[in-house]
Amino acid sequence: MTSVNTIGGFQPPHMDEVLRRACAVAGLDAVHARVLRGHTNAVVLLAGEPVVVKIARRGSPRTDALRTVRFVRWLMEQDFPTAPLHPIASEQPVVVDGHAVTFWTYLPQPPHPVRAEQLATPLYALHNLGTPPVGLSERDNVTAIKSSIARITDLPAPLIDALSARVDRLAEELAGMRFPYPKTAIQGDPQHRNALHHGEGAVLCDWDTVAWGHREWDLVTIEIHCRRFGYGDEHYRDFANAYGYDVTGWDGYPTLRDLRELRMITTNARKIAHAPASRPEVIRRIEGLIAGDTSLPWNIL
Template sequence: MTEAAPAPGGYDESEMQQVLKRGCTAVGLDSSDARLLRGHTNAVILLEKEQVVVKIARKGTRIDDVARTAAFVRWLMDSGFPTVPLHPVDQPVVVDGHAMTFWTYLPQPDKPVAAAQLAQPLHALHGLSTPPVTLPGHDNLAAIRRSLAAITCLPREALLFLTELTEHLESEVRSVEFAMPEGIIQGDPQHRNALHIGDGKAVLCDWDTVAVGQPEWDLVTVEVHCRRFGHGQQHYAAFADAYGWDVTRWPGYRPLAAIRELRMITTNARKVHHAPGSLAEVERRVEGLRRQDTRLQWNIL
């Protein structure tokens, strides 16, 4: 039996192409040479001739959320912040209730952005003043619970284990004393949510998770990605040195890291019906949690 191909952004191929063509036509862009870059969350598509990246928000995404993200990025651009820039058209563009945004394409080398290159833009983000856009509050535990309620690929016993772990971690995090002031956080800073711009510098991208919250969550996310995806301790140490603070030396690190990992696992479990090939990796990660194996290497989904 042939495994079903993942549906980019929750769209089947013909639906995605129709939305793409109509949206591009609305802003005067040629989509005839479009090529899918990523599709696990949103459908991210490169228009080769135009040198523009189109992001079709995941099916079911609220248009207001996409509009808020676009307004926030325009504010970053006006502030001179290191972000991938929006293409200069009015956006988001809405086609049949699906929101699209358009971005300047930045050609990339084969190697991903190093963790240390995230430090400067992330530190700058954490020091920004209040934006003229109302951002949501960052809440990993609420996101985990939404995912748990939507997961259909795991047996009841596994869901019970994940639910009990969530409750335990929620109890632990209540006693955490945060060291940094609350502010703007990226929400999912990692090697694939940043782009090279030359001279060893990088800009942040993928602002769907931007929120108001504790910067410690961003720093823990970088550490989790370095540890779980094979980048190594030296990779993370270079980031901590460049940022100027090592979250792993802070007493609240362990519960935050565990919650961040749990969110990553439950988010991917919720999306398995769109990417059936990811189920084995989700199950492997859940088993790693049972063994309390904090060094288990994860495969990228």
């Protein structure tokens, strides 16, 4: 078996054991499994069957994984374009030594990434599905940002102070904002890497961030990824045209953009202890925010 790497704090010998035991419960074979990703979760492809195994960090609430499973099952019942859960011999999630483990059907991927335009159809469908029969937490970026800032341990104090002052200012702006659309189910982190090619289109995946909130949070996230990670303005314009709405033309866009970018940065900042190589990039991003540089390219962490 190829060991899960240590990105995100995973220790290979322990993770290999968790994978083996979870697969045994599910009636699957973990021999010669291959790591696909190893950041917040370990994502592993089995060798013998088209199954992807997702292992949450130890201590992540089982209820979070159970909510994801129930939500995705509902999506599948609606014939929604989602990465499908894989049927296994037991109920999901399987919990092994404090790790919630879920199993997904593997969808082979071409070498080129999903385009932003391909995300428009599934996102629009999600935003118009109605209320799911699953309790979703309210999207609260301000609280999440403040929680991350409180857990940062490896940045200079002036930078942490700048982050705190920024979120306080943006929270005041957000409090007086009027949104053009009602709340709905949102993916929470829609982006090119959280979608998969399938047939002629794309399906959404990685539902850990699903929440109840305003669709503008999803739309601004797409715009940020296009602008910050080198996809370009045309990439975003194709998405906006396909979705039928351009969030950058809304007067609340600058506040949501700044809050969403701040959450992305502070989430990575609190993880520096587990990923010390990310420190220079996190500092570069913070300094760019302080300078007001909205066009600074970001490197993927």
